[in-house]
Amino acid sequence: MRDLNRKANGQDYGNRDIIDLIAENRNNNDHSSIHNDDGLIDPFCVEENPHKITFEDISSAAFKIKGGIINTPCVKSRLSDIIGIDLYLKKDFLQITGSFKERGARYALVMLSEEQKSIGVISASLGNHALALCYHGQKLGISVTVVMPVLAPIMKIAACRQYGANVIVEGSDMGEAKRIALRYAKDKGLMYINGYDHPDIMAGQGTLGLEMVQDVPNIDAVIVPIGGGGLIAGVALAVKTLYPNVTIIGVESERCPSFYAARKAARPTYTPIDSTLADGLAVPMVGYNAFATANPLIDKLVVVKEEWIAIAILKLVENEKCIVEGAGATGLAAILAGQLDELKGKRVVLPLCGGNIDTTILGRCLERGLAAEGRLLKFTVTVSDRPGGIAELCRMLASIGVSIKDIMHERAWIMSDIFSVDVKVVCETRDRDHSEQLKNMLHQNYQRVVFGTSDMSTLNLPLNINTSSNEQKRNSKDPLSVQN
Numbered sequence: 001m002r003d004l005n006r007k008a009n010g011q012d013y014g015n016r017d018i019i020d021l022i023a024e025n026r027n028n029n030d031h032s033s034i035h036n037d038d039g040l041i042d043p044f045c046v047e048e049n050p051h052k053i054t055f056e057d058i059s060s061a062a063f064k065i066k067g068g069i070i071n072t073p074c075v076k077s078r079l080s081d082i083i084g085i086d087l088y089l090k091k092d093f094l095q096i097t098g099s100f101k102e103r104g105a106r107y108a109l110v111m112l113s114e115e116q117k118s119i120g121v122i123s124a125s126l127g128n129h130a131l132a133l134c135y136h137g138q139k140l141g142i143s144v145t146v147v148m149p150v151l152a153p154i155m156k157i158a159a160c161r162q163y164g165a166n167v168i169v170e171g172s173d174m175g176e177a178k179r180i181a182l183r184y185a186k187d188k189g190l191m192y193i194n195g196y197d198h199p200d201i202m203a204g205q206g207t208l209g210l211e212m213v214q215d216v217p218n219i220d221a222v223i224v225p226i227g228g229g230g231l232i233a234g235v236a237l238a239v240k241t242l243y244p245n246v247t248i249i250g251v252e253s254e255r256c257p258s259f260y261a262a263r264k265a266a267r268p269t270y271t272p273i274d275s276t277l278a279d280g281l282a283v284p285m286v287g288y289n290a291f292a293t294a295n296p297l298i299d300k301l302v303v304v305k306e307e308w309i310a311i312a313i314l315k316l317v318e319n320e321k322c323i324v325e326g327a328g329a330t331g332l333a334a335i336l337a338g339q340l341d342e343l344k345g346k347r348v349v350l351p352l353c354g355g356n357i358d359t360t361i362l363g364r365c366l367e368r369g370l371a372a373e374g375r376l377l378k379f380t381v382t383v384s385d386r387p388g389g390i391a392e393l394c395r396m397l398a399s400i401g402v403s404i405k406d407i408m409h410e411r412a413w414i415m416s417d418i419f420s421v422d423v424k425v426v427c428e429t430r431d432r433d434h435s436e437q438l439k440n441m442l443h444q445n446y447q448r449v450v451f452g453t454s455d456m457s458t459l460n461l462p463l464n465i466n467t468s469s470n471e472q473k474r475n476s477k478d479p480l481s482v483q484n
């Protein structure tokens with residue numbers, strides 16, 4: 001810490017300097033310098049004195065960010081008939097940096113004093129807030145430094161660098177990244193902008209709610225994903241102030257249920273989190289201001305399973321031609337999982353609030369979604385090793401329109417007779433009925449057929465997402481599903 005302070009006091013800090021300082025401190029085993037919370041306080045987010053934003057804050061934000069933010073389309077979902085909900089999708093992933101976070105980031109930057117603008121700002125973020133801050137910092141000529149934890153998605157880190165910001169990839173989670181950023185803010189006199197709890201951030205996010213009620217008349221409910229709670233705080237306040245009867249539903253991933261924990265404890269509380277497809281929601285403790293503003297306005301809180309997030313991502317690609325990241329797909333995940341069946345027949349708005357998903361993760365989500373829906377199957381079948389044995393199997397699959405994705409065979413290690421071969425197949429079907437047809441056909445024609453299971457295929461998903469499955473019923477009774 002000695003060196004960190006010394007260097008911080010007199011030098012022009014480039015990104016390299018900061019990374020070097022952190023590395024130096026780590027090498028010196030001086031972990032206390034970075035992990036020690038002493039004096040590392042964000043004056044805008046204080047537990048004892050939480051700041052509730054007002055509707056006027058949101059309308060001021062709407063006015064001041066108007067020229068710099070896209071008023072994104074809100075369109076009726078093609079899934080409406082299938083799920084039995086009059087569903088509208090607010091496509092905020094169409095913002096330049098791919099998420100709603102631009103709203104709050106721009107407003108927070110616009111609201112800085114001239115002096116603060118000349119010094120610059122710092123923040124810690126898993127990605128979307130960092131991207132938004134870096135982009136609007138560049139547009140407004142304000143220097144931005146962001147600390148991103150090592151688990152932040154690679155494409156988000158790379159994109160931040162493109163906007164000319166100081167990007168520090170450090171800290172195992174958001175908590176650690178935040179401490180590093182606060183330390184640097186203190187040393188350099190920079191203003192720290194919390195990505196979900198700074199009052200201007202929440203007010204900026206509230207403009208999404210204003211647009212939703214302008215876009216769609218007579219809304220019954222809105223479903224909002226929760227990370228640190230800034231989005232739901234702003235949206236709930238905007239919507240409930242104008243239309244008090246609209247139901248506000250918050251959604252979290254089962255891997256990071258920090259709002260649920262806060263609600264239970266009646267105050268923000270540290271919640272251990274696991275890696276999740278909804279990486280934007282992986283915040284171990286919701287914000288004090290966000291909790292104070294949002295908690296009284298949330299009518300229902302649901303916690304969704306990861307597999308439903310994968311299915312929601314798949315459905316959005318297939319049905320809406322939208323690429324949405326896990327965090328942005330949690331609302332649809334809750335609907336598909338049958339956790340919001342009370343919304344059937346109602347008019348609901350769902351913000352698709354982020355589209356920044358690594359391409360490799362997207363590929364895996366789509367495959368997992370297909371497997372969970374019973375459309376991607378894995379089986380091993382023992383066939384005759386005589387010429388034409390495998391060809392016969394392939395012909396059979398082709399005859400019912402099953403598409404082979406992968407096929408391999410094995411002779412040496414199989415236990416059955418010497419004239420047999422095990423063939424392992426991964427194949428794609430149209431739907432669950434088609435999969436059943438395939439299974440019946442294989443069982444009729446071969447003595448030994450073993451279907452592979454993955455954790456996803458044990459889900460027992462409904463054939464049609466309208467129908468209730470056992471899993472859905474279990475989910476809806478999940479104690480984590482909290483109603484106000």
Ligand SMILES: Cc1ncc(COP(=O)(O)O)c(C=O)c1O
Pocket residue numbers: 099128129195196225226227228229230231232280281283325327328353354355
């Ligand atoms: C795409 C997306 N959706 C939702 C959220 C949740 O927002 P908040 O942290 O304000 O609750 C985030 C947070 O980063 C996000 O990136």
